[in-house]
Amino acid sequence: MTKMITKDMIVLDMEAKDKEDVIRKLSKIIEDTDRLIDLDGYIKQVKEREATYPTSIGFDVAIPHGKCDSVKTAGVAFARLKSEIAWSEEENVRYVFLIAVPEKEAGDTHLKILAQLSRKIMREEFRNDLEKANDVDKVLELLEL
Numbered sequence: 001m002t003k004m005i006t007k008d009m010i011v012l013d014m015e016a017k018d019k020e021d022v023i024r025k026l027s028k029i030i031e032d033t034d035r036l037i038d039l040d041g042y043i044k045q046v047k048e049r050e051a052t053y054p055t056s057i058g059f060d061v062a063i064p065h066g067k068c069d070s071v072k073t074a075g076v077a078f079a080r081l082k083s084e085i086a087w088s089e090e091e092n093v094r095y096v097f098l099i100a101v102p103e104k105e106a107g108d109t110h111l112k113i114l115a116q117l118s119r120k121i122m123r124e125e126f127r128n129d130l131e132k133a134n135d136v137d138k139v140l141e142l143l144e145l
Contacts, residue, residue: 004113005076005143009033010136014079019087023047023064026077026098033075035100041070042100054088061121062087063114065099067106074101074109076117078139080130095130 009029016022023046031039046066049055056062077098084092097117101110120126126142133139 004074005078005140006033007136007140009075009077010139010143011077011079012133012136012139013082015082016079016085018085019050019062020047022079022081022085022096023050023098026079026096027100029077030075030098030100035073035075036070037072038070042066042068045070046098054091056087056091056093057118057121058091059121059127060084060092060094061097062091062093062095063097063099063117065101065110065114067101067103067110069103071100071102074099074105074113076100076113076143078143080133080139095127 014025016025024043027039027043030036036042045068046064049066050064055064079096081094084094087093099110099113129142130139133142
C-alpha cells in the first residue's frame, strides 16, 4: 500500500497569503506525487467543502479535504506555515493537513485518516514537537499515517 504521507508531501515554513493559496500549493504537492487525476477538479471540491463548513479545528490547525473522483490514490500533504493565516472568521491557522481521498474510499479511508490525525492533534506534546521539528524527517516520524 502506498504511504499516506511521504517526505515530499511536507513543507515547513510555507509562505502563503491566504487559505486559497495554501490549498492550491498543497494540492499541487499531492498532484506531484501522482495521486490526482484532475488538479482543478480536486481543488474545486476542497473549496466547495470549505465554503460549506471551514475545516479549522482549533490548536492553530486546519484539515481541509477532498473526497472525489479527481483523486487516484489517497494521501495527505502537510504545511507548517511561516505565519498564521485566517482560515475562517473565527480562526487563524498555522498547521494545515490537506487530505485527498478517492470517492470510492470516501467512508473508510477518509475517516481513518481524520481519526488518526485528530488523536495526534489533541495531544499537546505532539503539537509542541510539530512546532519544534526542524526537518521533514522529524515531521514524517511524528505523523506516521
